[in-house]
Amino acid sequence: MSAAFAGLLLGLGVNSSAGAQEALGVHGTLEDQQDQPVAGVTITVADASGTEIAAVESGADGAWAVELDAEGTYVVTLDESTLPDGLLVRNGRPQLEVEVSSNRAVLFPLDTQLAEGVEPQQPGDDATDAGGESDSPEEETSDADTEDGEQLGAIEDEGGSTRAISLLVSGLHFGLMIALAAVGLSMVFGTTGLTNFAHGDLITFGGVMALMFNVAFGLPVWVAAILAVALGGAFGWAQDFGLWAPLRRKGIGLISMMIISIGLALLIRFATLFFFGGQRERYNEYVGQKPWDLGWLVIAPKEVVTGIIALVVCVAVALALLFTRLGKATRAVADNPALAESTGIDVNQVIRLVWTIGGALAAMSGVFLSISDGVKFDMGQHLLLLVFAAVVLGGLGTAFGAFIGSMLIGVFVQMSTLVIAPELKYVGALAVLIIIMLTRPQGILGRRERIG
Structure with a gap:
């Protein structure tokens, strides 16, 4: 019985993982400093050449998602002018360059002030200076992942050994x-x-x-x-x-x-x-x-x-x-x-x-x-x-x-x-x-x- 139960759980995990890997795109959830969803914020996704692929707004639950047709480098931009009054991107990076090879989570930490020692990103700054991928507990936005800490600073968006x-x-x-x-x-x-x-x-x-x-x-x-x-x-x-x-x-x-x-x-x-x-x-x-x-x-x-x-x-x-x-x-x-x-x-x-x-x-x-x-x-x-x-x-x-x-x-x-x-x-x-x-x-x- 225990072996069958374990097999069922493993099967569910494998099937869910396989399903998640088939999807290709970027997604995220916008929440303020009180963990309340932020709706109506515009997120734009462009390819490496700057050609806009899609622009979406965060929903009532703060979630947004963009499906992509091919793997590669994409630039994800949060339009700070669409944020509610008083909110900004805490790490000063509303534009992020990410490598997409699966369905990737992208984090934009929102707060009423910039993190200590962070300078706001200026137009034309290299977006690769900081990544916003949410691959670790420190960068997840859901309550279930709060035991893992939110990385408030910039995270390098590099692959491979780094x-x-x-x-x-x-x-x-x-x-x-x-x-x-x-x-x-x-x-x-x-x-x-x-x-x-x-x-x-x-x-x-x-x-x-x-x-x-x-x-x-x-x-x-x-x-x-x-x-x-x-x-x-x-x-x-x-x-x-x-x-x-x-x-x-x-x-x-x-x-x-x-x-x-x-x-x-x-x-x-x-x-x-x-x-x-x-x-x-x-x-x-x-x-x-x-x-x-x-x-x-x-x-x-x-x-x-x-x-x-x-x-x-x-x-x-x-x-x-x-x-x-x-x-x-x-x-x-x-x-x-x-x-x-x-x-x-x-x-x-x-x-x-x-x-x-x-x-x-x-x-x-x-x-x-x-x-x-x-x-x-x-x-x-x-x-x-x-x-x-x-x-x-x-x-x-x-x-x-x-x-x-x-x-x-x-x-x-x-x-x-x-x-x-x-x-x-x-x-x-x-x-x-x-x-x-x-x-x-x-x-x-x-x-x-x-x-x-």
């Missing part, structure tokens, strides 16, 4: 963001056996707290981030102290606790929606940055900084698990709680520490993602499926496996856009997960267990 390197680096960064959340989730599962569906909303909690400290209290983003991570850890501690520990003492089963975690996730999510609102909000700093153009790679400085910090934190957690007394106690509880308790380890205290670390890591993931994407009440919900995929792929209950699974998922999601439509990149990642589970159910670093 594009592959950019996608690889973007995938590594995305994988690190997933890893921050996945390591904590895996540690909670390893020590308690609980599949915590509220973990995605801990990610949202971190982003919301950082935004509050930055916007409402006027603190710098780096100070707001530190406070948000501390509050995330405190929130994790409070969850275990006030909810999960009492449930464990009452002997509540894991299935019942998993259902409770779903209810808790909904409570946090809709409480955030009620008090915070459904619009996307951005920090007062780092909304847009002039990217570093290395020739073979274009990347925003904030992505480099957040990626390095995430990597250092993940390495620090790994070293702590291997070489500290608390880390060894955590691994002992994950292996056999009863045996660990018989040796004098305070199992409940270890579990509470794990909840604290997990909450802090999830909040850090939310802060780093929201620096690029902005904050929205359901941002963690969209990332949760990939976090679960990373944990299962690496091996349930092992923090090291969660890190490896996260990196693989992040890189695969990004690199897959070289051969499939960007809209299908998550389908490919989850298809690989199904294949791994069919061939190695314990995951990459998991151990086989005797059943029956």
